[in-house]
Amino acid sequence: MNAWGRAVLESARGQLISFVRAPVTSILVLVLPLNLMLLMSLFALTGYNAPTGLVMGEDTPRARAFVQALRDAHNSFDLRPMSREAAHEHLRRGRLVAVVEIPEGFDARIASGRRSTVQLTVDNVNLDMTEDVRRAVPAAAAIFAERLNLPRVRVRPRLINLLEKDTGYVEYLGVSAVALAAVIAGGILGGTVIAREWETGAARMLLVASSGAGPVLIGRLAAAACMGVVASAVTALVVIFGYGVPASHPWEVVAGIVFTVVASTSLGGLLGVLLRRTLPITPLILGTQLPFYLDSGALEPQRFDGEVLFRAAHLSPAYYGVGVMEHAYNNLFVTPEPVWLLLAILALAGIVPAAFMGRLARR
Amino acid sequence: MIPTAWTIARSDLTRWRRSPALVAATLIPAAGMSLTVLALTFAVGRQPVALVREGYGPVSERVVEILRQSDGFFLRERTPAQAAADLENQWVCAVISIPKSFDTDVARGYGHLEVKLNNVDLDFSDDIRRSVSEAVVMIDAPGLASLGEESDAAAPPAVPVREGGDINPYRVEVVETDLRRPDVSFLAYQMVPVLALLALTAGALVTALSIAGDREAGRLRMIRLAPASRLGLVLGHLTGGTLAATLLIGLVVLPLALLGVLRAPPGRWPVVAAILVATAVGSTGLGVIVGLVTRRVTTTVLLGVNVASASFLLGGGFTTTAFLPPLIQGIAHTTPSFYAVEALREALFYAAMPTLGRNLTVLLGTGLLSLILGVWMLSRSGARLAPARIAA
Numbered sequence: 123m124n125a126w127g128r129a130v131l132e133s134a135r136g137q138l139i140s141f142v143r144a145p146v147t148s149i150l151v152l153v154l155p156l157n158l159m160l161l162m163s164l165f166a167l168t169g170y171n172a173p174t175g176l177v178m179g180e181d182t183p184r185a186r187a188f189v190q191a192l193r194d195a196h197n198s199f200d201l202r203p204m205s206r207e208a209a210h211e212h213l214r215r216g217r218l219v220a221v222v223e224i225p226e227g228f229d230a231r232i233a234s235g236r237r238s239t240v241q242l243t244v245d246n247v248n249l250d251m252t253e254d255v256r257r258a259v260p261a262a263a264a265i266f267a268e269r270l271n272l273p274r275v276r277v278r279p280r281l282i283n284l285l286e287k288d289t290g291y292v293e294y295l296g297v298s299a300v301a302l303a304a305v306i307a308g309g310i311l312g313g314t315v316i317a318r319e320w321e322t323g324a325a326r327m328l329l330v331a332s333s334g335a336g337p338v339l340i341g342r343l344a345a346a347a348c349m350g351v352v353a354s355a356v357t358a359l360v361v362i363f364g365y366g367v368p369a370s371h372p373w374e375v376v377a378g379i380v381f382t383v384v385a386s387t388s389l390g391g392l393l394g395v396l397l398r399r400t401l402p403i404t405p406l407i408l409g410t411q412l413p414f415y416l417d418s419g420a421l422e423p424q425r426f427d428g429e430v431l432f433r434a435a436h437l438s439p440a441y442y443g444v445g446v447m448e449h450a451y452n453n454l455f456v457t458p459e460p461v462w463l464l465l466a467i468l469a470l471a472g473i474v475p476a477a478f479m480g481r482l483a484r485r
Numbered sequence: 486m487i488p489t490a491w492t493i494a495r496s497d498l499t500r501w502r503r504s505p506a507l508v509a510a511t512l513i514p515a516a517g518m519s520l521t522v523l524a525l526t527f528a529v530g531r532q533p534v535a536l537v538r539e540g541y542g543p544v545s546e547r548v549v550e551i552l553r554q555s556d557g558f559f560l561r562e563r564t565p566a567q568a569a570a571d572l573e574n575q576w577v578c579a580v581i582s583i584p585k586s587f588d589t590d591v592a593r594g595y596g597h598l599e600v601k602l603n604n605v606d607l608d609f610s611d612d613i614r615r616s617v618s619e620a621v622v623m624i625d626a627p628g629l630a631s632l633g634e635e636s637d638a639a640a641p642p643a644v645p646v647r648e649g650g651d652i653n654p655y656r657v658e659v660v661e662t663d664l665r666r667p668d669v670s671f672l673a674y675q676m677v678p679v680l681a682l683l684a685l686t687a688g689a690l691v692t693a694l695s696i697a698g699d700r701e702a703g704r705l706r707m708i709r710l711a712p713a714s715r716l717g718l719v720l721g722h723l724t725g726g727t728l729a730a731t732l733l734i735g736l737v738v739l740p741l742a743l744l745g746v747l748r749a750p751p752g753r754w755p756v757v758a759a760i761l762v763a764t765a766v767g768s769t770g771l772g773v774i775v776g777l778v779t780r781r782v783t784t785t786v787l788l789g790v791n792v793a794s795a796s797f798l799l800g801g802g803f804t805t806t807a808f809l810p811p812l813i814q815g816i817a818h819t820t821p822s823f824y825a826v827e828a829l830r831e832a833l834f835y836a837a838m839p840t841l842g843r844n845l846t847v848l849l850g851t852g853l854l855s856l857i858l859g860v861w862m863l864s865r866s867g868a869r870l871a872p873a874r875i876a877a
């Protein structure tokens with residue numbers, strides 16, 4: 123092995139020893155991606171089934187049929203039967219999104235061919251959930267009419283799903299959060315280990331080294347990437363065994379984690395070389411990557427949110443990581459680019475900054 | 486004690502002000518999140534859908550009009566081949582087709598709109614399904630399908646009723662009452678956690694890193710040798726972080742209020758201001774604790790990120806905490822951001838503020854707790870103040 127290679131290995135070894143000697147730091151590195159993944163999954167828990175108070179004026183077959191229609195209206199309501207007073211109190215305090223009141227005499231009016239009026243009170247503070255509820259009520263009425271074979275409904279939708287089954291939101295978001303975890307872990311570790319070379323004054327000595335600063339910095343990044351991969355792998359295993367989402371393409375999971383972490387570590391390292399201070403690295407990476415995560419196909423294929431956001435998404439490794447992970451776990455294509463291209467771009471994002479690291483260090 | 490505290494606070498503020506990287510690091514998270522929220526405001530609830538028209542009768546025309554007016558879609562008219570390609574390339578998430586025989590079918594009472602859907606995930610697919618149902622119901626019962634809009638519930642059906650037919654064949658009418666008029670905009674609702682995030686980055690993260698930096702450089706030990714009170718030292722960091730965070734929050738809130746994005750009910754601005762200051766105190770208190778319990782900057786960074794992200798996301802960053810499972814709600818109650826977001830949302834959007842006292846107490850209490858813990862930790866062995874050995 124030549125001197126350059128030996129310098130890379132020695133530097134990586136030194137960094138790994140440093141991680142081992144600081145167990146608290148290492149544990150926090152392992153916890154960080156897991157923490158982010160679990161926390162992002164919370165978003166999925168409130169994305170659908172709006173908590174809704176149900177006030178039943180009567181318990182009759184048609185009233186029950188309407189309640190069932192509400193329940194079957196595309197995962198829109200988490201119906202909670204309660205008294206009228208309690209429902210409105212909860213609504214006023216922001217504990218419910220809406221209150222649905224089925225009036226007394228509902229069954230008799232429907233049976234006699236007349237119309238019955240249902241009261242819907244909405245806490246229209248969260249527009250996303252408010253609109254879901256408003257759209258779900260007509261959907262429930264359509265289901266109700268269909269099940270009761272009510273005449274004179276002249277138009278019905280005929281829904282054809284492209285995929286065999288919908289992927290649950292927790293499963294979808296949990297998987298995309300593995301990519302986020304890899305990006306954050308890699309970016310922070312890469313940025314911090316490189317910036318510390320300047321803070322400790324080691325960078326000045328590296329510049330006069332015979333092989334230059336390049337191999338040492340690459341070695342540091344390699345060690346940071348190893349830690350990032352281990353941390354992200356733990357997260358990926360939690361998704362498989364904790365969330366019960368089997369990997370459709372296990373090798374893609376491995377490749378996705380490794381390539382996303384490598385790209386993020388390298389880009390984080392680039393930031394470290396440019397800033398040369400550890401202090402701003404973390405807020406910068408966290409602050410830029412959380413928004414980019416929302417704009418990466420983490421919630422739905424990114425192109426559906428418009429061309430501007432779609433183009434912007436390509437600036438972050440999160441987009442490519444999410445694309446790979448959704449295919450690897452859920453067998454979904456959420457990007458127009460094929461998986462091999464996503465991996466190739468991640469690899470390029472890993473190699474190019476690392477290759478210029480030595481030159482940038484001499485700035 | 487006060488001069489010491491003020492000197493430390495001023496030093497923290499000066500260090501922050503003189504470091505463009507630090508200022509950027511403080512502002513970028515909130516700025517990035519604000520931009521994302523702004524972008525999502527235009528996208529939320531509306532999905533790109535292709536419309537394939539094969540029927541051109543008057544009923545088809547009317548249905549196309551309904552679909553165009555729907556606030557659930559961004560509709561683009563395409564040929565069948567173009568629509569299939571758009572669906573494949575993710576330009577659209579669904580294709581709605583109006584068949585050739587649509588007018589005749591409707592006259593016979595069994596018209597169908599065919600909807601081909603890229604059902605990639607449950608939440609998003611259900612959004613489309615709901616919007617399609619709403620548009621279809623609009624044909625026979627416009628009042629039922631216009632919830633939340635300024636419309637006449639007794640409006641005639643969009644497609645003329647057959648002889649002997651009934652208006653609203655679904656037999657269910659809905660009267661909607663909203664807690665407020667107009668709806669709160671998505672931007673205003675989501676800006677509240679962005680303010681909490683700003684407090685967390687400016688107050689918690691920067692203060693924690695500043696304390697850890699002092700320790701690692703050996704400054705903390707030197708300060709301890711000086712005739713300065715420990716309370717003054719901790720109070721100084723708390724004051725510096727709080728001032729920085731309050732200043733930044735003020736710089737963000739003021740234009741938002743002037744632009745009308747954030748609107749407080751009459752007489753509520755002083756309460757909102759008090760909550761924002763308390764949020765800055767609580768977040769900085771969190772930062773003081775993180776900064777004092779860690780010995781190395783790297784550890785501070787990692788603990789800080791874990792704490793800040795947990796605090797932001799559990800506190801209601803992307804969710805409404807009250808809708809989470811009880812166990813998670815219980816955990817969320819341990820983060821100061823939860824109280825900040827709840828207090829701000831109550832003050833800005835709700836008629837009553839039943840939890841204001843509790844929320845302010847917890848936020849200010851976090852600051853106080855950080856003072857007590859900080860003094861206690863500084864009183865312990867001086868070894869803790871020594872810079873950690875810097876490894877490779």
